[in-house]
Amino acid sequence: MRHFSKRALDIQPTGVRKMFDMAGDDVISFGLGEPDFQPPKVAIDAFYEAMKAGHNKYTTTAGLPVLRKRIAESWSELCPNLDESNVCMTMSGTNALLNIFATLVDPGKNVLLPEPYFPLYGPDVGLWGGEARFYKCLFENEFVPTIEHLESLVDEDTVAILYNFPSNPTGATITKKQRNELLEFAQKHDLWLITDEVYDRIVFDGEHISFVGCDDERVILINSFSKTFAMTGWRIGYIMSANKEAISQMIKIQYYITACSNDAMQYAVLEAFENASDYPDQMCLEFKARRDLICERLNSMPGVQCHIPEGAFYVFPKVDVPGLNSEEVAIELLKGGVLCSPGSAFGPSGEGHLRFAYTISREDIARGMDKTEAVLRRLRGE
Numbered sequence: 001m002r003h004f005s006k007r008a009l010d011i012q013p014t015g016v017r018k019m020f021d022m023a024g025d026d027v028i029s030f031g032l033g034e035p036d037f038q039p040p041k042v043a044i045d046a047f048y049e050a051m052k053a054g055h056n057k058y059t060t061t062a063g064l065p066v067l068r069k070r071i072a073e074s075w076s077e078l079c080p081n082l083d084e085s086n087v088c089m090t091m092s093g094t095n096a097l098l099n100i101f102a103t104l105v106d107p108g109k110n111v112l113l114p115e116p117y118f119p120l121y122g123p124d125v126g127l128w129g130g131e132a133r134f135y136k137c138l139f140e141n142e143f144v145p146t147i148e149h150l151e152s153l154v155d156e157d158t159v160a161i162l163y164n165f166p167s168n169p170t171g172a173t174i175t176k177k178q179r180n181e182l183l184e185f186a187q188k189h190d191l192w193l194i195t196d197e198v199y200d201r202i203v204f205d206g207e208h209i210s211f212v213g214c215d216d217e218r219v220i221l222i223n224s225f226s227k228t229f230a231m232t233g234w235r236i237g238y239i240m241s242a243n244k245e246a247i248s249q250m251i252k253i254q255y256y257i258t259a260c261s262n263d264a265m266q267y268a269v270l271e272a273f274e275n276a277s278d279y280p281d282q283m284c285l286e287f288k289a290r291r292d293l294i295c296e297r298l299n300s301m302p303g304v305q306c307h308i309p310e311g312a313f314y315v316f317p318k319v320d321v322p323g324l325n326s327e328e329v330a331i332e333l334l335k336g337g338v339l340c341s342p343g344s345a346f347g348p349s350g351e352g353h354l355r356f357a358y359t360i361s362r363e364d365i366a367r368g369m370d371k372t373e374a375v376l377r378r379l380r381g382e
């Protein structure tokens, strides 16, 4: 009898895709978690030039030393002692996640993960036989977990905690005080602290608060150029840690997952670092204007309450339509010409919320909000 692994049979498509599958071509889409910008032109040109120059081969498993060194330098203010040996290039943040969990998780062990979540976290832990144990990031606490709640979940089989600020799906960020408390929690229980900071360059009103530079032995950073340089389709990211033993274990695993990242693309990313370093700031200005627009519109709608997110490009309002759950509201909105994601696609605490990605023009946001308001007023009988 031909056989599929239990692993493959058990894993489910994410709830985010469901709305896309139901959508027609003419909807205004707040569904996509990727910048609607192209990568910097200098990077595209450098990619092509690198291929013409013969950079079409395997690189070392960890990636080009010159790029890894440049990445390490970009964090030097927070962590001055990093060099290329602290960085492993990956084919995206998605690849980095799988690689990290493969390195840290054994069957019977558990990992503390945020909820509402980026939908890959739980299944990625499960693929290696670990248990995903979700901590709640609730609207009432500005989507930041309480230490009391974390304490109620941790046990002797917990090997790691993952934090994701700025967050997908909530857009939440943390203060230095909150960062220190979350760090102390990981230290107290001697956990690996995995920090997914793929939105570190999309922060609006203050500085990005990172875990990098906090505890050299413990902290493992996931980052990606998908959002920083609008390169989602290129698939390139990295893992960084001051803990060289952790990085060398991950490089070993990386060999078996993708062997290495893409040769020419690494030169293109290097070029973006050198000659388009202000590119993320330019994108960020536009995202901020959109955030202000969408939050103002949402907060003026009946039954809608929305925090003003400080980072990423998502809003995660509470939407109250009596008698309908978040998926049913999202389906009604889709019928009214607006695609967004039901909060429940990001875990049970997302119920009662919708996620809007403001990765479309301000004109489209305004039109989409008109439609959203009309549907919500009708559903609420107003």
Ligand SMILES: Cc1ncc(COP(=O)(O)O)c(C=O)c1O
Residues within 6 Å of the ligand: 033, 092, 093, 094, 095, 118, 164, 167, 168, 196, 198, 223, 224, 225, 226, 232, 236, 237
């Ligand atoms: C929180 C978070 N982490 C990681 C990723 C993975 O990004 P990529 O695989 O494009 O690098 C995403 C993508 O949306 C994300 O939102």
